[in-house]
Amino acid sequence: MTKLIMTFPVTETSHTLASYRSRGGYATLERVVREMRPEDVTREVTAAGVQGRGGAAFPAGRKWSVIKLNDGQPHYLCANADEGEPGTFKDRWILENAPHLLLESMLIAAYALQVRHAFVYMRGEFDLPYRRLASAIDEATAAGLMGERILGSAFDCDVLIYRGAGSYVCGEASALLTSIEGKRGYPRNRPPRLTVRGLYQRPTVVNNVETLSNITGIVRDGAAAFRAVGTADSPGTRLVSVSGHVNRPGVHEIDLGYAFERLLDDCGGVLDGRALKAVIPGGISSKVLTGDEIMPLALDHESLAAAGSSLGSGGMIVIAEGTCMVRLLQVMLRFYHHESCGQCTPCREGMGWLHRIIDRIVAGEGRPEDIDRLYRISAANDGTTICGLGDAAGYATSGILNKFRPEFEYWIEHKRSRFDGNLVCRASS
Numbered sequence: 001m002t003k004l005i006m007t008f009p010v011t012e013t014s015h016t017l018a019s020y021r022s023r024g025g026y027a028t029l030e031r032v033v034r035e036m037r038p039e040d041v042t043r044e045v046t047a048a049g050v051q052g053r054g055g056a057a058f059p060a061g062r063k064w065s066v067i068k069l070n071d072g073q074p075h076y077l078c079a080n081a082d083e084g085e086p087g088t089f090k091d092r093w094i095l096e097n098a099p100h101l102l103l104e105s106m107l108i109a110a111y112a113l114q115v116r117h118a119f120v121y122m123r124g125e126f127d128l129p130y131r132r133l134a135s136a137i138d139e140a141t142a143a144g145l146m147g148e149r150i151l152g153s154a155f156d157c158d159v160l161i162y163r164g165a166g167s168y169v170c171g172e173a174s175a176l177l178t179s180i181e182g183k184r185g186y187p188r189n190r191p192p193r194l195t196v197r198g199l200y201q202r203p204t205v206v207n208n209v210e211t212l213s214n215i216t217g218i219v220r221d222g223a224a225a226f227r228a229v230g231t232a233d234s235p236g237t238r239l240v241s242v243s244g245h246v247n248r249p250g251v252h253e254i255d256l257g258y259a260f261e262r263l264l265d266d267c268g269g270v271l272d273g274r275a276l277k278a279v280i281p282g283g284i285s286s287k288v289l290t291g292d293e294i295m296p297l298a299l300d301h302e303s304l305a306a307a308g309s310s311l312g313s314g315g316m317i318v319i320a321e322g323t324c325m326v327r328l329l330q331v332m333l334r335f336y337h338h339e340s341c342g343q344c345t346p347c348r349e350g351m352g353w354l355h356r357i358i359d360r361i362v363a364g365e366g367r368p369e370d371i372d373r374l375y376r377i378s379a380a381n382d383g384t385t386i387c388g389l390g391d392a393a394g395y396a397t398s399g400i401l402n403k404f405r406p407e408f409e410y411w412i413e414h415k416r417s418r419f420d421g422n423l424v425c426r427a428s429s
């Protein structure tokens with residue numbers, strides 16, 4: 001199977017319809033609407049075993065199969081392009097450089113799910129991605145690839161962009177749909193599942209941008225070709241956003257199962273030749289691993305789960321020796337406190353409490369019992385909120401404390417960081 005990035009070399013015109021069609025773009029959509037039944041597409045996607053690339057890694061085919069065709073209801077499809085997870089920027093790469101790949105894949109998915117109106121929920125801060133995708137929609141519509149009677153068939157579908165206002169919580173699927181409905185972007189209790197009662201209380205599929213972008217290749221080349229890459233339990237390739245203390249940060253496409261050590265080499269190694277201290281593998285909602293823990297690992301869901309973390313959203317943050325983990329946790333907890341929507345009491349109160357405690361430690365006013373308080377508050381948030389923000393903040397906090405507790409104890413005792421004067425990156429308090 002041809003890799004996504006290899007298929008889309010970045011040029012000044014790589015995002016245009018002419019460039020995409022010169023590489024065979026929309027030929028798969030034409031074959032689908034002329035030769036395949038909707039259930040045939042879903043069957044191929046299910047057989048491929050493609051997992052959600054937004055963090056949960058739920059099999060896309062299983063989600064699609066819940067939708068009951070010909071049930072007399074409108075169905076909806078939504079591409080989650082909110083991408084608010086710190087450290088993650090691979091969906092932005094697709095939107096900027098391969099918007100027609102996303103659109104063709106969404107149209108194929110819409111055909112399989114009997115969707116008339118599909119949505120792209122896009123992070124409000126995205127400017128170039130928005131302009132590129134909006135232009136691609138205009139091009140596709142003018143070419144008869146979107147709208148009514150697509151490619152002369154009986155299939156009708158429009159793709160609409162909905163721009164969010166910058167809320168991290170709206171990256172959660174149910175909050176995303178609530179926002180599209182014009183309401184405050186609060187997550188919903190489930191059940192019922194969104195595939196039963198989603199947008200406007202109708203059956204809805206929400207998939208990540210990268211997840212959907214795999215659909216064209218799966219249908220074009222077949223499930224077996226997709227499964228020929230990656231591992232048995234984690235098939236296909238994965239876009240990984242690498243940032244932090246590396247010489248060549250950026251978006252890398254890897255076969256799932258790729259060795260972390262090789263990826264680090266691909267990124268030019270750790271900045272300034274420093275030793276590797278730690279890595280946050282999948283966005284800050286995934287637990288930190290020390291350099292010794294991650295160096296021998298393969299990058300797939302099962303290997304990282306066995307190590308106590310996850311591949312998450314693919315946002316990998318590399319941390320060099322000399323970095324203060326107390327200040328790093330302070331930055332993370334400031335983010336979680338700011339982004340809590342306030343709907344659930346444990347999260348609304350807990351995020352503020354965690355943030356105030358870490359601020360007090362950094363200000364030199366920490367107490368020995370503060371470390372245990374951070375643990376207790378993190379545990380109190382676990383499983384007690386509607387969405388996973390409270391859980392994620394707790395995992396981040398306990399994960400860093402478990403691996404780097406001596407740094408917190410030193411700061412509380414000495415009222416300063418043990419790394420002051422020797423910092424790679426120092427966050428302001």
